[in-house]
Amino acid sequence: QVQLQQRGAGLLKPSETLSLTCxxxxxxxxxxxxxxxxxxxxxxxxxxxxxxxxxxxNYNPSLESxxxxxxxxxxxxxxxxxxSVTAADTAVYYCASSYEAEFFDAFDLWGQGTxxxxx
Amino acid sequence: QSALIxxxxxxxxxxxxxxxxxxxxxSNVEPNSVHWYQHLPxxxxxxxxxxxxxxxxxxxxxxxxxxxxxxxxxxxxxxxxEDEADYYCAAWDNGLRVFGGGTKLTVL
Numbered sequence: 001q002v003q004l005q006q007r008g009a010g011l012l013k014p015s016e017t018l019s020l021t022c023x024x025x026x027x028x029x030x031x032x033x034x035x036x037x038x039x040x041x042x043x044x045x046x047x048x049x050x051x052x053x054x055x056x057x058n059y060n061p062s063l064e065s066x067x068x069x070x071x072x073x074x075x076x077x078x079x080x081x082x083x084s085v086t087a088a089d090t091a092v093y094y095c096a097s098s099y100e101a102e103f104f105d106a107f108d109l110w111g112q113g114t115x116x117x118x119x
Numbered sequence: 120q121s122a123l124i125x126x127x128x129x130x131x132x133x134x135x136x137x138x139x140x141x142x143x144x145x146s147n148v149e150p151n152s153v154h155w156y157q158h159l160p161x162x163x164x165x166x167x168x169x170x171x172x173x174x175x176x177x178x179x180x181x182x183x184x185x186x187x188x189x190x191x192x193x194x195x196x197x198x199x200x201e202d203e204a205d206y207y208c209a210a211w212d213n214g215l216r217v218f219g220g221g222t223k224l225t226v227l
Contacts (some may be wrong), residue, residue, distance in 0.1 A: 001162065015158065033168070035216070036217075037164075043197075044121075044205075044218060044219070044220045044221035045156075045164065045207050045218040046218065047209075047215070047216040047217065047218060047223065050216070057218070058214065058215060058216075060215065061215070071205065072169070090163075094155045094163055094164070096164075102168045103166065103170075104152065104154075104169055105152065105211075106154040106166050106169035106209075107154070107156070107164070107166060107209075108166050108169075108175065110163035112163060112165055113162075113163055
């Protein structure tokens with residue numbers, strides 16, 4: 001069964017750069033979209049951005065100036081980089097994927113989530 | 120404000136049928152692309168409904184989705200205590216993904 005496994009630092013200071021990686025295990029590294037989603041404390045889900053299967057990236061306009069999502073096919077992983085973090089970036093961060101074509105562009109795979117605190 | 124508007128809360132008693140609405144505040148929400156996710160505290164969100172009304176294998180038939188115009192709905196029949204969770208609709212808006220604000224479902 002295909003799984004997404006996240007890793008990365010969970011405690012940052014203001015102005016530092018958040019870096020998270022999501023590895024694909026148990027299946028091929030092929031999907032339509034590789035995405036990142038976050039949930040600030042007490043709030044709903046927020047889409048951060050994604051990179052598609054042909055390398056095109058789209059980002060949430062509210063974060064676009066600070067976000068980079070990239071793919072490393074040799075390592076079967078994709079990454080999130082968010083610069084100049086502030087307390088407002090404190091959230092649980094999830095990687096997600098539109099992995100199986102039958103689900104259209106829905107996120108059928110999710111990582112376990114990483115709690116990121118900026119303090 | 121999100122492009123997708125959901126009621127912040129909903130509730131029902133075991134066995135009841137509950138619906139959660141999701142309304143687009145613009146005409147840019149694309150048809151045939153509304154998905155629903157169930158999110159339990161401390162876990163990753165789970166795909167519940169895709170493409171407006173399709174259920175992934177393993178999702179009980181009690182869950183159903185529909186869409187009409189720029190509004191979508193999630194219906195849960197035969198409500199059970201384990202259905203208590205947050206529910207999010209999601210779609211595309213002008214080529215970017217958006218989530219609704221989420222609806223917290225309480226089973227009384």
